[in-house]
Amino acid sequence: MSHSTTAPGVLVELPKLSLRESWPWVLFAVLIALLAVYFVGAEQGATSVFAGNAVHEWVHDARHLLGFPCH
Amino acid sequence: MLTLRDFLVRGLLAGLLAGAAAFVVGYVVGEPPVAAAIALEEADGGHTHDTGEAHEEEDAEDAGTEVSRDLQSTLGLATGMLVLGTAMGGLAGIVTGLAVGRFGRASLRGTALAVAGAGFVTLYAVPFLIYPPNPPAVGDGNTIGYRTALYFAMLAISVLGAALAVSIGRNLSAKLGGWYAALAGVGIYLVVVLVALGVMPRYDEVPAEFPASLLYEFRLASVLTQVVLWGVIGVVLAELTHRLASARTPAKTPVASSTR
Numbered sequence: 001m002s003h004s005t006t007a008p009g010v011l012v013e014l015p016k017l018s019l020r021e022s023w024p025w026v027l028f029a030v031l032i033a034l035l036a037v038y039f040v041g042a043e044q045g046a047t048s049v050f051a052g053n054a055v056h057e058w059v060h061d062a063r064h065l066l067g068f069p070c071h
Numbered sequence: 072m073l074t075l076r077d078f079l080v081r082g083l084l085a086g087l088l089a090g091a092a093a094f095v096v097g098y099v100v101g102e103p104p105v106a107a108a109i110a111l112e113e114a115d116g117g118h119t120h121d122t123g124e125a126h127e128e129e130d131a132e133d134a135g136t137e138v139s140r141d142l143q144s145t146l147g148l149a150t151g152m153l154v155l156g157t158a159m160g161g162l163a164g165i166v167t168g169l170a171v172g173r174f175g176r177a178s179l180r181g182t183a184l185a186v187a188g189a190g191f192v193t194l195y196a197v198p199f200l201i202y203p204p205n206p207p208a209v210g211d212g213n214t215i216g217y218r219t220a221l222y223f224a225m226l227a228i229s230v231l232g233a234a235l236a237v238s239i240g241r242n243l244s245a246k247l248g249g250w251y252a253a254l255a256g257v258g259i260y261l262v263v264v265l266v267a268l269g270v271m272p273r274y275d276e277v278p279a280e281f282p283a284s285l286l287y288e289f290r291l292a293s294v295l296t297q298v299v300l301w302g303v304i305g306v307v308l309a310e311l312t313h314r315l316a317s318a319r320t321p322a323k324t325p326v327a328s329s330t331r
């Protein structure tokens with residue numbers, strides 16, 4: 001395990017994954033990631049899905065430190 | 072032979088660890104300047120938001136402060152970092168999985184590191200160049216919609232520019248070879264970014280009396296947090312996928328171990 005299983009310079013078998021097979025998962029992952037970015041980065045700032053200020057306040061410090069405009 | 076599932080699972084795990092590491096860094100180096108900025112904000116008569124229970128009475132009209140500062144700086148900070156870290160880790164895992172084998176002889180570990188590096192540059196460093204993060208007490212609450220729109224527009228330009236660069240670069244690699252194709256790709260991305268930096272509106276809402284050193288300390292903490300986030304994603308993803316690939320390779324390619 002600690003040693004590489006191939007001699008130096010030998011190309012390890014690196015198969016291409018099929019885009020045709022994987023695009024639905026990619027699409028879904030991107031949408032989920034966008035949702036996560038939205039709730040951490042913008043909810044109850046510029047726009048609100050939920051009323052109030054609790055989501056904004058809960059992720060407030062992370063939003064600032066990750067670089068999103070906060071208020 | 073790794074499947075997309077293998078990459079996603081390891082990406083999510085790398086992201087979770089990265090989120091935890093970013094929380095620690097954010098808490099240790101980020102919270103002091105955030106607390107100092109909030110203290111300034113309060114001393115200044117404070118505007119409305121998130122100053123903790125202390126202002127509940129005076130800010131009754133402002134939806135109220137529902138989460139105490141103690142929670143915001145601990146569990147709240149951890150939530151944000153873990154959620155964003157895991158999401159970005161999962162994306163990095165998937166992108167790495169699809170990139171493997173599509174960029175010449177790039178190794179699995181090299182690909183994972185490059186993907187994480189690209190994530191840091193496109194999703195943080197480039198928007199930072201024009202819309203750097205601001206601590207509490209900086210920023211006019213009335214322009215939050217405008218500033219958020221600009222920030223996400225810059226993010227979108229950066230991501231689309233990177234996608235364009237990768238796509239053109241890959242098409243050029245047959246003609247130019249990997250090295251010059253990569254340089255061309257980077258050049259294309261740079262052109263897109265530089266044009267955007269020149270064209271996009273700018274704003275500066277830092278109050279004249281806000282301490283420059285505190286602003287610097289906060290922005291440095293923000294950079295450190297993101298460097299750790301993407302750094303851990305890259306290193307852990309590289310390590311885990313490489314281990315898995317190594318563990319599965321010998322059976323398929325006995326040639327490899329025959330040398331010794």
